[in-house]
Amino acid sequence: MNRGQGRHLCPSGLHLFEHMMVSPWTVFTALVVISAVGVVTFIIEFIKKTGRNHSAESATASPTFLEDPHSLQRVACPSIFDPAEKYISLIIPAFNEEHRLPGALEETMNYLQQRAAADNSFSYEVVIVDDGSNDRTPKIAFDFVRKHTIDVVRVILLGRNYGKGEAIRKGMLHSRGELLLMLDADGATKVTDLAKLEYQICKLAEKGLQSGAGASNSSSPMISDVAVAAFGSRAHLEKQALATRKWYRNFLMKGFHLVVLLTAGPGIRDTQCGFKMFTRAAARKLFTNIHLKRWCFDVEIVYLSKRLNIPMIEVSVNWSEIPGSKVQLTSIIHMLFELVLIRLGYGLGIWKIHT
Template identity: 75%
Template structure:
């Protein structure tokens, strides 16, 4: 599986609208070239994308000005959009240059899980953050996840130091930190329709039975990984749409990748693509996780 991914990554290119040249895609197997990569899956987001990108790039630029060691890239993965999403994204490439902003075109719609996976496999960061194109979570909250990764890395590093003389780089330590909206649950329950609450409670129960306890909010689209953790997780992940988040939690447990949850601010943004019928698709995908891994049909490569 890893060799197949390596080949697939090496054959891909980014388009540079500034020079009209093709820039070879890097591989998650290569050493990190940036401090942080932000992977933003986008499907028909021409109207919500500009605000999210502007806010994100302003924040990253401010940090890079204040700290010269802070390098970044934003990777927009256009998941087969039928609107002007790619045109909007390429305008930001022109403005901020292809070293800082890149667009990956998937050609046809695969699903959010596949868009995130492809972005992760082509990212250059020591840290990799997935975030939604609707701007529902404030990008400044990435500092909370980042701080948690550094804290956990120091713990792992100190335990390694006792058993070995060499020190590890941040990108070599396997850690996953998940943004969480669990602290907002009471407020959400009060504002949602009763049948939505019923379906969501049922969904959370199935998630608990599938991935086990530990992470209260598996579906928040704001997750950060070290490079080595992302390499293991996203070369194994199978689900392409709704429940890839749950599969990530499942894989973290199976691969013994330390994971933790951090509360983030979150705003309901109009235009959600989740429908009630989506819950049925989600439950089906959760069953796939149980069957695929439980029966050994899906192998896990470490």
């Protein structure tokens, strides 16, 4: 009897076991779904954390001080919300730029001094933001402060490396100009081209004044009261660049530009040129909202300009590649990740835009 029962149950047990077995394709699909959910959850939590950090920085920002190398006294930084004290501010982010910074600064100071000599109303400042350099960059920057005084050249030390976007944001928020220009420490774009951006930005701002823009901010509005942005562009050099770069770099850049187009929309062909000018009103709106600290803050600026209805214009500039670039092929991955953050952060309403 027991043997018969054993022979009868064994096939049924095997049949049940076969039904309980899961196919490899089902296991693979489940793993893919779990991984995708995990990645999306991580990205959303990262976006939320970035938003919380941004809000905390805005709410509890402690005063930033400058150090005068002559008196060794701390000088309080101005705020972008203060009235302008200079005509133009040049913000230069610098991270380990001991070799390229001196030449770029000399060229910049020579140009600014020549303009000031020819026009008494032209006042300026150069704000160097050291992004946690571990070489002689801070020393070189302070040498220029000693040479030109702290009223003309100022150095902000971030203490550690945050990223180019954060260095520029910090410099913008503590500048005194009616116009604010960001430019790279390598001197790849000729500083003389700031006149091109200046002309276009003033032209747009004057139109804004005629239409009543900025009137609510002041009884006698100025160009700096109208929010306008001008973007230096290397788009006219694209054919030459495509001919000299390796095919895979061109492929990656074309793909990156496509993703940028999908993220920020059309209008600005070259979002990554480090030569951009803003009126004080535009800088106040943009750099109190910006979240990204590293690679794609430029794209976020374009995105925010559209959301805040800030007029933008793209201006061709002279540009030459300077040895020592910190952008590598692996940087494309970080850029794509940050583009995803922009779309999700603002698209899901996690990142708020304050007007």
